[in-house]
Amino acid sequence: MSNSVDVKQETAALLDKLGVARDAWTGGDMVSYSPVSGEAIGQLKSVSAADTNAAIDAAHEAFQAWRLVPAPRRGELVRLLGEELRAAKADLGRLVSIEAGKITSEGLGEVQEMIDICDFAVGLSRQLYGLTIATERPGHRMMETWHPLGVVGIISAFNFPVAVWSWNAALALVAGDSIVWKPSEKTPLTALACQAILDKALARFGSDAPANLSTVLIGDRFIGEAMVDHPKVALVSATGSTRMGREVGPRLAKRFARAILELGGNNAGIVCPSADLDMALRAIAFGAMGTAGQRCTTLRRLFVHDSVYDQLVPRLKKAYESVSVGNPLETSALVGPLVDKAAFDGMQAALAAAKVEGGTVTGGARVVEAGKDTAFYVKPALVEMPKQAGPVLEETFAPILYVMKYSDFDAVLEEHNAVAAGLSSSIFTLNVQEAERFLAADGSDCGIANVNIGTSGAEIGGAFGGEKETGGGRESGSDAWKAYMRRATNTVNYSKALPLAQGVSFDI
């Protein structure tokens, strides 16, 4: 194709423009591939275990200085980061499309999510409030103070290669922490770009930001292991598979370090008899097919009431058959590539297993883009299942939507909650009793429960995360910042006596 994008050349131009030094991504041992074409786009140098430990020690020194900078001043750094991200939005969004395979609007949307969390964190830098608490003792005052925590280790996944870093980085920086980041091995170039953008903000900020406040460590899992085991890393925020979380969680617990775990999801939607089916159709299509099914919030299970099944599901199947799949750099297709061959193989294995359980599959076949047989594009799959069994109970990181019929609301709530993960969920209904029940204590057991919107695409203002095997961590908005700080309860005696609490007497 004469007018086709030269992915390698464009990557180089973007990295230059974003301020990433050439020697950081050429001539190294770790290869980054673009899922768009399957070709190698960077050779990065991976760090050694000794480099990693030294970087953590340096980050700890940075923390000791940064914690003394007033929080609103720390907010100024994040404000500048937001400004730099605004300026870099088109380039960084495009690089996300190249390295993670996202369609243009989702690549840009991810950078917008970074800008949003920066704005949120700037406001937060003047709102790191503690309570004043009534004491039982006369002449005393009790209060709580939030202090910076330490070095924050960030482990992120390929599917949100830049936004998840920013959720953690923006909060950690205003909280007074330093950060050390191990990006996914599949998306290291976007990580270098984020660091370069932060470096621009740091250069404008001035000398009260210490060196080594933020470090990107390129390499494989041993970096994550070093972070998890290093006594100077106070918190590890890890996004990835439940399998990864099972290793990270206990190791952190062993040394009593904090964890924010953002693991798998197996998110479901329920379509009730009163649902606005046009709206549900659009929400389901974006939730299940958007980002080629590679969000942790992707809609993977759909329960449809039998009274509306025959109105909704044939329309949904049509949407699956007609959805555009293609190169996100050259077309306006809605579905880009899977990240790699392993993702494609995993999808095919899940579809085969679904057939064994009696599933009927629409879509799911590979789409070979002209001249790009090293890339893995696929038609999203809709699978009608007689029951929730086999692969339906697992998260397969690909665009597969399992559709099931239901007739009883209590029973469907039980089925909804009968999976190991507990990230996101939604109900489509105009019936207030069903909607409120879904949100109630005996409703959805997920960290995110929505009414008449899909499972994915959360805004940064709310706390983001989920229960059960999703890991229980919360990032982003609301009071998620508290995980990045330590709380001290302070009792001050301004009286001339020493009354003891609980009426205890101890007179010497």
Ligand code: UN1
């Ligand atoms: C993820 O897939 O790891 O709610 C994060 C969403 C996005 C974040 C997804 N705001 O879909």
